[in-house]
Amino acid sequence: MSNSAIPSSTIRMEDASVAEFSWDIRSPIERALVVGPYGALGEAGVSLTEIRNFDLVQVMARRGKAAEMTKPAKARFGVAAPEMPKAVSTADATLIWSGPDQFFVLSKGGKHTTEALVQTFASSASLSDQSHARVLISISGPKGRMMLAKLSSIDLHPDAFPAGAAATTSMDHTSVTLWRGNDRPDGQAVFNVLVFATFAESLWHTMLDSAAEYGVEIGHSEDLA
């Protein structure tokens, strides 16, 4: 189920209800995220952007069906699903390795929801909707790597972690899925972090602590990086 907002609905009168309520959607870090500068003054060394609306589906191959799973994936997305820690992007989806014989489908606009994918992987994989289970934070800026070096024990040197590299790992004892997207126009590397929703506010504050000395630019976006 997509985590993009559903318009508030008025209950039909014949249901004789006094209630009128809406299903407004709230990002788990909506309160913690204050758009604007943070920490040291001057040119921001790190920019942190929450990407708010996306569909996220975990695809896990059934026993002995890893190979079988790749065909429908290729058919649907036009690219092979990653079989090692990588992220591959297509026009309307990003496939991110999330463990042996499993991957995430990250997309938006309801195109690749669980419902939409269930037929595709009917016999070869199990699907689990994670759209609401994670928060997506995009990190860039000249000091992005230095800030991440405080949180991540893996080597993010350009040679060791090039664009398209992915990892399921822990940041500050919190499980995350990390991948490097395409560099920004200015050449800055972009790191994307999917963190469990209930940990997100906590990790967000840790990120701010870690980045404060470099100066931070905070924002949020509806668009996938």
Add this chain to the structure above:
Amino acid sequence: MAGAQTNRLDNGGLIDRSAPLNFRFDGKTFQGFQGDTLASALVANGVKLVGRSFKYHRPRGILTAGSEEPNALVELRTGARREANTKATTAELYEGLEAASQNRWPSLRHDVMSVNQLFAPIFVAGFYYKTFMWPAKFWEMIYEPAIRRAAGLGRAAIVADPDHYDKAWAHCDVVIAGSGPAGLAAALAAGRSGARVILCEEDFTLGGRLLSDGGTIDGLPAAEWLTRTLTELASTPDVRIMTRTTLFGVYDGGTYGAIERVNDYLPTPPEHQVRQRLWRIVAQRCVVAAGAIERPIVFAGNDTPGVMMASAMRTYVTRYAATPAKRIALFTNNEDGWRTVETALAAGLQVAAVIDARPDVSPAHRSLASRNGFTVLHGSVSGVDGGKDGVRKIAVSLTGGARAEVEADGLAVSGGWNPAVGLTSYHRGRPKWRDDISAFVPDGAPPGMAAAGAANGDFGLGACLSQGFATGAAAARDAGRNGNAGAAPIADDEAFSLTPLWHVAGKGKAFVDQQHDVTASDIELAQREGFESVEHLKRYTTLGMATDQGKTSNVAGLAIMAAVTGKSIPETGTTIYRPPYVPVAIGAFAGHHRDETFHATRLTPSHHWAAEQGAIFVDTGLWKRAQWYPRAGEKDWLESVTREVKAVRSGVGFCDVSTLGKIDVHGPDAGAFLDRVYINTFSSLAVGKARYGLMLREDGLVYDDGTTSRLAEDHYFLTTTTAKAGLVMQHLEFCRQVLFPELDVQLTSVSDQWAQFSIAGPKTRDLLKEIVDPAEDLSNEGFPFMGAREVALRGGIKARLFRISFSGEMAFEISVPARYGGAMARNLMQAGKPFGVTPYGTEALGVMRVEKGHVAGPELSGTTTAADLGLGKMMSTKKDFIGRVMAGREALVAPDRQVVVGIKPVDKARRLRSGAHIIPKGQTPGPDNDQGYVTSVCFSPTLDQWIGLGLVERGRERIGEIVHAHDPLRGEDYDVELCNPVFYDPDGGRQRG
């Protein structure tokens, strides 16, 4: 107003004379320069007395110029930032620095405790083991407090550390410890080879001994070569140079610990910056170029202020342009010591004499002596006349027995050099002895680590450069970097000649470990008493256990032990070297994991909504959960909780239960899989149904419980307790991947995907009708007890609805995608207005579960069986499952086990407390009749009294029995009745209705 820098040379030194810095030592104001350490600034100001020793409170001065310093320890900074035992020799000077001497009262010059020196004959090594035993009670009351007050050195701050710390990771091919000639050469070679290099230097200036001893490299003066080299390294890609950073430890898998003193050179760290940063450096190879430490010679009075290591004296004169003395003598047993004479002469100091323990001295040195009119004495220093104000006279016993006296106000001592073997020995490798230099050199270094230069026992400048370069190149190659390293820097080696001399016999105290006041005779005493093993020696005399970690004392100590036992030094051996190489602030190891950010915080999807309602939160593991929702006018939590319970029992209420672990179990074998992990059967569960399940550990004791629903043929939705969510996932993955790999099943945590609410109370259906799409049939027939299915909600979103009850009321649990959690809570409040809907917290939840006799954390203690919990009948006999066999062991099925029962005070007004023990009525409490205890309690609004659950011996057979609740901790004793644990609606009509 600052005192004049009486002992500062007019020119020279790596100090910035244009940047004077004022500082205070023991309240007196002095001035130094940018580039000074506290020690060099004190030297420049003619300060000799800087501290008092540990046991005898003897006056002490500055012995060294580095992190090996045993004496010159101060309290640096004040108040919350006070740092005890800070080495003046490594503390960078800054404007306004405040330092105080330690371990003296009332003042450094007049220290009352120096009377201890009178008792010195009694205060020998280990004296306290032989006395203070009578009368027994006096130890805690009198002796020990006195000892504790006397012990210790500086005073730590007594309020929270206001500074911040953090930790970071770094990765490289080659990490190098030390930026002396060997370290720099290694960095050049590795860098040119294309390796990713990190060079750590504990000093704030790069160059190591080059800064004090100079020399000529590649035909250039050392200073010029240094500048050229640093420029090259700065422009070499992936070479990272970290000053003020000490590599302190080596851990498994090529992980190195380093501490960066980011802002210690400032009064306080700038805003948003840390004081220190802990680095974990992951490297393929490590080059230890940490140099060597000059060692003292042990002689009477060797702790007199003004006695200083020869190399340290060169450092103060050359690097800091500060003169420790006007007229110096040198006591050496090796060639290197003579450099200090050359340095002193060059700086225009007088040289009184050189006492050289070697049989003869080179002609060059002889002519140096005659040219500069000082004598060369063959022999040893046997005593020092001096005290607080420094050295006055030096007694010399000449080879052949004659005596001589030398007048000098400073004595430089050189006993040779000990390679810094710490890092290479931290994996219990023992250094090996090299006779030619009479020193231990690295051996058995951890994988990937190699020492070079002085750290490897090769002291010559040429050797340091060539060996450092070769080691750096090899390290790069091993890491797969094969670029052209070019040519190694070249320099000559100084002549090396040394005659071992450790201890000069003589009258008066001769100190081996100056900080711990361990004397040569203490070591002889230890040997006499059988503490011959070096480890026993260390523990008995405390040799080498002070803040300098024995850097200047250990080898001398075991050399003396070797002498008295008649063993060789290598036979005597070394103690085990232990990290860290230098003491590291505890705060740095903690980083930002302190105070509120000690651990992460997990928030439920409706957290912020609950906060708006003024909920009180409780920590449950990492979670913050709403504990209760106080209302204006309620006098305490009990009143609020009671209201919440009554509201649920009479109307409807809801509670966020999203903290439960939730796991999607997919796959054709999902049912078979669950049959093996639960004691009861799930393969037979119909789609659209939920069932309570119980898991055991393989040892047969209860592990976890929860309801699991079948949403499709090949899809179950499993829930765990909040506490065990992560562990159960790990356990299930173990079962899936290791125990039952043949089963086709997939597991995914969906704990964070769903916001789950329990809606309970007789009016639950009325409330749900407002939320759920009218097309959904919620009638008892359409949605019976233990039903579970997906439903549509008004407004079009999908939810999972489970008709399960923890409260014992007509109840549902509903799951909506997590980002709707806040909306769900708001909508429930709005839709529930007509029915008086009430949000309730974990306390009310707990009350209702106790009233209903459900077991939870306190009963699932990891020591209870299914039968203990009254759930024995759930154990299937038709299948194998985790824990089945071990659950059958005799003691686990014994009839006298403590089992779950209900407990209520006979006096209805009486409060029941968890942790009270159960004793048979009329018996005196004792180990033999301690029959169990109260596990969970609550005030039951429904029964209008305190009730509880307990684990009681044979409890189920004793329903109705009056027993004694014994609670000596809280001074309570009262009668209670053992009763059916289900206090409320025992036949379960309400939850089915």
Add this chain to the structure above:
Amino acid sequence: MKYSIFSLARAALSGHKNWQRTWRDASPKDHYDVVVIGGGGHGLATAWFLASEFGIKNVAVLEKGWIGSGNAGRNTTIIRSNYGLPGNTGFYELSMKLWERMEQDLNYNSMVSQRGVLNLYHSDAQRDAYARRGNTMRINGIDAELLDQAALKKMLPFLNFDHARFPVQGGLLQRRGGTARHDAVVWGYAHAASELGVDIIQNCEVTGFVRDGNGKVTGVETSRGKIGAGKVGMAVAGSSSRVAAMAGLRLPIESHVLQAFVSEAIKPLIPGVMTFGAGHFYVSQSDKGGLVFGGDIDGYNSYAQRGNLPVMEDVCEGGMALIPMIGRVRLLRQWGGIMDMSMDGSPIIDKTPVDGLYLNAGWCYGGFKATPASGFVFAHLLARDESHKEAALFRLDRFQRGAMIDEKGQGAQPNLH
């Protein structure tokens, strides 16, 4: 020779030239009534009790290195008897009572210091668990007090009450708990046992068992030759499995590394022993002034006697979370000991299936505080061939019977105890 302030003063006059060895440096004889393997606190205490309480003086203690070179010399010196389960409660209280008379028993000052042991709680559930445990202690005649936050604020104002992730709510205090000077305990038992004729043989590693036709153990093979024995007792802590294997035994034990840490010496800062309830950290301050602290085991089987950084960080995080004033105090030394972690977290003191071989093992990280009682009950077992009543539940077959003594309720996973 008798130790006292007088002997000390006398010796001072002669420049301390007349002191004798603290214990005789014995060479192995052909045969002993009892051979104790392991010259740690437990082994030496066993020998002393055999000689002093059970009249068996023909005893040897075999130590492969120097006495006290194992866990006796690598621990955080804490003594306490605040256990909650039958079996442990009485045993550790017996130990506490023996601590309280140790100096007088041994004529050696092991600096037993009853400054109190405080276990902090941070939640109602923890409070209830401590209430249960404290009441067990009281029912067994052991001192225990349940303190609330107000009492703690008075007693330990420096704890982090106001900015804590898991605020301290109170604690379970045993005032009779405290510390003892670990090395002195070893030397004291060695001194006293040696005076009674026990042979303490260092640098003597056991390499095998001598068995007779019926498989009975009749001696040991050592690096210093064969030594005959009426009975052989093992008290080798982290090496238990290795030594037992020489007799063909497999034990319900895993060896794990536990780290400990000491800070630079500072003036008195922390009064007693305290244990953080929301993380892995416990601390006391030694008479020399160092903060002696530790936390959880590293968590994987190890004989390497050294730990890794993550646990070191975890421990210091606990320290800073609880006592934020120690941030600038410097960690001076880090070391690791090999813990013989049993399958239920409680010790095993029992005969083995091998005739003539007796086992004292499974101390997890509770071995130091148990030293005197362990020695006493093991001596009792060796002398009388039956368990002392306070060790009656520490049987080797309890796992087969399902009679585990599992204080933490973690089950058969040693690294969780």
Add this chain to the structure above:
Amino acid sequence: MRIVCPFCGERELSEFSYLGDAKPQRPVANAGEDAVYDYVYLRDNVAGVMAENWYHGGGCRAWLKVTRNTLTHEISAVEPTAGAGAAKVGA
């Protein structure tokens, strides 16, 4: 300590949790109490090279068989367990 996860690559110790000796195999359903007691309680407690079960819980959630020397902590091999990922296993 660093462990090279066959799926993720080299990772820091703190991403893993430990279960212990991988040698004991869970007895079949009818093996009897002694066999299960052995499996649950008795350990070789190897001083040397030992195959162990480690869980990469802070990463890809695979259970791994790690061959490690308990005297030196040196890791000589890391393999996936039989059922890691979706590996085909004969039923």
